[in-house]
Amino acid sequence: MVPDTNSIQTEAETLCATARWCYGRGWVPATSGNLSARMTGDRMAITRSGVHKGFISVRDIIAVDFDGSSLTPGVKPSAETLLHCQLYRLWPEVGSVLHGHSVPATALTLALPEADAIYLEGYEILKAWTSVLTHEVAAPLLVVDNDQDMQRLAARLAPALEAGEAPIGYVLRGHGVYVWGADVTTALYRMEALEFLLATEIERRKLV
Amino acid sequence: MVPDTNSIQTEAETLCATARWCYGRGWVPATSGNLSARMTGDRMAITRSGVHKGFISVRDIIAVDFDGSSLTPGVKPSAETLLHCQLYRLWPEVGSVLHGHSVPATALTLALPEADAIYLEGYEILKAWTSVLTHEVAAPLLVVDNDQDMQRLAARLAPALEAGEAPIGYVLRGHGVYVWGADVTTALYRMEALEFLLATEIERRKLV
Amino acid sequence: MVPDTNSIQTEAETLCATARWCYGRGWVPATSGNLSARMTGDRMAITRSGVHKGFISVRDIIAVDFDGSSLTPGVKPSAETLLHCQLYRLWPEVGSVLHGHSVPATALTLALPEADAIYLEGYEILKAWTSVLTHEVAAPLLVVDNDQDMQRLAARLAPALEAGEAPIGYVLRGHGVYVWGADVTTALYRMEALEFLLATEIERRKLV
Amino acid sequence: MVPDTNSIQTEAETLCATARWCYGRGWVPATSGNLSARMTGDRMAITRSGVHKGFISVRDIIAVDFDGSSLTPGVKPSAETLLHCQLYRLWPEVGSVLHGHSVPATALTLALPEADAIYLEGYEILKAWTSVLTHEVAAPLLVVDNDQDMQRLAARLAPALEAGEAPIGYVLRGHGVYVWGADVTTALYRMEALEFLLATEIERRKLV
Numbered sequence: 001m002v003p004d005t006n007s008i009q010t011e012a013e014t015l016c017a018t019a020r021w022c023y024g025r026g027w028v029p030a031t032s033g034n035l036s037a038r039m040t041g042d043r044m045a046i047t048r049s050g051v052h053k054g055f056i057s058v059r060d061i062i063a064v065d066f067d068g069s070s071l072t073p074g075v076k077p078s079a080e081t082l083l084h085c086q087l088y089r090l091w092p093e094v095g096s097v098l099h100g101h102s103v104p105a106t107a108l109t110l111a112l113p114e115a116d117a118i119y120l121e122g123y124e125i126l127k128a129w130t131s132v133l134t135h136e137v138a139a140p141l142l143v144v145d146n147d148q149d150m151q152r153l154a155a156r157l158a159p160a161l162e163a164g165e166a167p168i169g170y171v172l173r174g175h176g177v178y179v180w181g182a183d184v185t186t187a188l189y190r191m192e193a194l195e196f197l198l199a200t201e202i203e204r205r206k207l208v
Numbered sequence: 209m210v211p212d213t214n215s216i217q218t219e220a221e222t223l224c225a226t227a228r229w230c231y232g233r234g235w236v237p238a239t240s241g242n243l244s245a246r247m248t249g250d251r252m253a254i255t256r257s258g259v260h261k262g263f264i265s266v267r268d269i270i271a272v273d274f275d276g277s278s279l280t281p282g283v284k285p286s287a288e289t290l291l292h293c294q295l296y297r298l299w300p301e302v303g304s305v306l307h308g309h310s311v312p313a314t315a316l317t318l319a320l321p322e323a324d325a326i327y328l329e330g331y332e333i334l335k336a337w338t339s340v341l342t343h344e345v346a347a348p349l350l351v352v353d354n355d356q357d358m359q360r361l362a363a364r365l366a367p368a369l370e371a372g373e374a375p376i377g378y379v380l381r382g383h384g385v386y387v388w389g390a391d392v393t394t395a396l397y398r399m400e401a402l403e404f405l406l407a408t409e410i411e412r413r414k415l416v
Numbered sequence: 417m418v419p420d421t422n423s424i425q426t427e428a429e430t431l432c433a434t435a436r437w438c439y440g441r442g443w444v445p446a447t448s449g450n451l452s453a454r455m456t457g458d459r460m461a462i463t464r465s466g467v468h469k470g471f472i473s474v475r476d477i478i479a480v481d482f483d484g485s486s487l488t489p490g491v492k493p494s495a496e497t498l499l500h501c502q503l504y505r506l507w508p509e510v511g512s513v514l515h516g517h518s519v520p521a522t523a524l525t526l527a528l529p530e531a532d533a534i535y536l537e538g539y540e541i542l543k544a545w546t547s548v549l550t551h552e553v554a555a556p557l558l559v560v561d562n563d564q565d566m567q568r569l570a571a572r573l574a575p576a577l578e579a580g581e582a583p584i585g586y587v588l589r590g591h592g593v594y595v596w597g598a599d600v601t602t603a604l605y606r607m608e609a610l611e612f613l614l615a616t617e618i619e620r621r622k623l624v
Numbered sequence: 625m626v627p628d629t630n631s632i633q634t635e636a637e638t639l640c641a642t643a644r645w646c647y648g649r650g651w652v653p654a655t656s657g658n659l660s661a662r663m664t665g666d667r668m669a670i671t672r673s674g675v676h677k678g679f680i681s682v683r684d685i686i687a688v689d690f691d692g693s694s695l696t697p698g699v700k701p702s703a704e705t706l707l708h709c710q711l712y713r714l715w716p717e718v719g720s721v722l723h724g725h726s727v728p729a730t731a732l733t734l735a736l737p738e739a740d741a742i743y744l745e746g747y748e749i750l751k752a753w754t755s756v757l758t759h760e761v762a763a764p765l766l767v768v769d770n771d772q773d774m775q776r777l778a779a780r781l782a783p784a785l786e787a788g789e790a791p792i793g794y795v796l797r798g799h800g801v802y803v804w805g806a807d808v809t810t811a812l813y814r815m816e817a818l819e820f821l822l823a824t825e826i827e828r829r830k831l832v
């Protein structure tokens with residue numbers, strides 16, 4: 001369900017509060033990460049390029065269309081905005097996209113240079129995604145090689161995103177997670193669940 | 209000793225403050241975990257299903273009877289409420305039950321897929337349980353396979369809970385701990401002690 | 417240099433603020449740890465037995481003589497008070513003793529069940545002790561088996577404490593550190609330095 | 625670009641806020657670390673020797689010239705001030721230098737006693753340095769043996785600092801990082817990025 005919001009002011013406070021919360025949990029160190037919310041008219045509110053998520057304020061949130069062009073004169077969106085566009089275009093029910101950059105997401109994907117998925121098995125918290133009804137699954141977490149060319153990266157992601165049911169999120173190798181949900185709160189809970197899964201999976205692997 | 213409380217308002221503030229404290233320590237990420245306190249008349253105050261423990265408020269605490277049925281019209285308790293019921297029915301001296309979902313509890317139990325107990329040996333903090341008078345023991349921490357069917361899970365737990373002295377708590381594999389005490393404060397101190405034990409045991413195992 | 421303090425009120429605020437600080441850093445989980453400051457007349461102000469260091473208030477600080485007897489009617493000091501007494505009796509320049517109970521101190525000493533010292537080598541932060549002038553040393557950190565009999569434990573510690581120069585502190589196996597200094601602030605800085613050393617030594621050992 | 629500041633009061637508030645921020649992230653435990661900002665006239669504002677970065681106030685910031693001599697009568701600068709002098713003298717565009725002392729920086733360099741560089745490969749966050757345009761590099765992080773003689777240490781650093789492009793920072797073994805930037809904010813973001821890299825590199829190495 002798309003939230004009925006057509007004002008960037010409506011979203012800016014929510015995104016800033018969410019950004020500072022994520023910073024405090026270690027998911028978006030320094031200027032890494034970006035957060036967005038869908039607005040009406042195929043537009044989104046999104047954090048501008050290069051802003052520190054622990055010190056962010058509402059003027060750091062800009063409007064961008066679904067081609068990734070800034071609607072805020074003179075302010076450049078992050079290059080990674082195109083990956084947000086891809087998710088909003090693909091699924092109308094997506095109301096928010098969050099991109100993090102944590103130690104566990106970065107370390108685990110760099111430690112598995114050949115993996116195109118990490119299988120998460122036996123985790124109760126997988127039930128944070130309503131598509132997962134039980135812990136008795138080996139849920140695949142999609143891992144994709146990082147790229148500075150976002151068009152190429154989006155093209156690489158497309159087949160996996162468009163095949164079958166939507167995944168629980170994905171990770172860019174050496175870079176971080178993308179999660180989404182019907183609204184910012186749902187996306188935030190999934191980021192927290194996914195970061196929990198990655199932090200725990202790292203510890204589990206060290207013990208076996 | 210059962211606290212003399214028969215009002216959900218009396219308990220709601222305490223449970224919310226405790227939930228936020230636990231969230232801040234990393235024991236109940238996102239909407240995981242649940243917390244309850246015994247009320248008179250075979251009822252408990254308990255966190256409702258699906259609430260985020262870092263953002264909880266008093267209206268998220270509901271009354272439930274010891275069959276696990278909600279006494280708050282229209283609000284569903286967590287499925288796991290039945291595990292709280294089991295503990296309150298078993299021991300009248302239990303005044304509060306806390307269920308956490310930490311990285312150490314999840315990682316350690318998934319790394320030991322066959323274990324039905326983790327033996328904790330040489331830990332001074334075991335004295336947080338008054339039944340333990342010395343660190344010179346190998347205290348068993350019961351580990352039980354997770355299950356989405358709570359009746360079946362309670363039945364699986366029953367023999368271990370009912371045999372001999374009450375255990376220091378238990379862990380559902382890939383899911384998290386259950387601890388209890390005469391009141392919320394005592395249960396909280398035991399959750400903290402048990403999470404300390406699990407975090408330390410993980411580090412110890414990596415070093416040997 | 418012994419601070420010129422002869423009132424427990426003078427010390428209680430300082431000890432409570434220090435206890436809450438230590439709790440926030442993870443050095444004294446739940447009711448573990450204790451903190452004291454020397455008063456005139458062979459007495460100390462010390463945290464009472466069983467108090468949670470994150471929720472402590474000034475009424476939880478009691479006066480105790482150097483035999484470990486409470487001077488606050490009806491309030492029992494911690495059994496470990498005798499280890500504080502030992503340090504105050506041994507060195508008149510000791511104005512404060514802090515006992516912590518961290519994950520690194522517990523995990524590292526349990527992982528080395530035979531060690532009677534941990535040698536810390538190449539660490540710049542060793543200069544936090546004025547007796548250490550360079551990082552180019554292998555400073556021994558005394559490790560002693562835990563014991564519930566404090567008289568026996570003090571007797572076991574005595575030879576190492578009384579031989580030559582004062583050590584940088586010591587660790588009870590599976591239990592935690594003891595550090596001291598001319599005043600509470602100096603002791604706190606040393607606790608922070610020692611906990612840094614233990615946390616770092618654990619990480620170093622996992623990497624080699 | 626050198627900031628146009630010629631007053632120590634201008635810098636003291638910024639440096640104190642930055643010191644407390646760094647302390648809260650675990651980068652400057654106890655009295656470790658130091659922070660400086662360039663002033664006009666070949667002078668800098670810098671934290672005094674021995675101050676705790678979590679309890680720092682503006683009176684703990686002193687003025688020092690680029691020979692490392694205190695311009696604040698009676699207050700001694702840290703011995704490590706000479707390393708700040710070296711960086712300000714070498715590059716006029718450096719407006720701030722930060723020295724941290726974290727667990728990851730200390731543990732990783734002590735675990736690699738022979739290394740004179742740590743190669744960081746595949747990390748998106750390397751783009752925090754504008755000289756790095758892509759994650760597809762193996763960026764060398766300079767590691768230098770610690771020394772209590774700062775003249776000798778500066779001489780040891782000089783060849784690597786002066787050869788080719790400025791490095792992303794350096795680490796003193798068993799001691800901690802040095803980073804710099806056009807102003808305090810830029811240097812802080814780089815400290816955060818470098819500490820993220822070290823924390824992640826440690827986790828990656830444990831997994832492979």
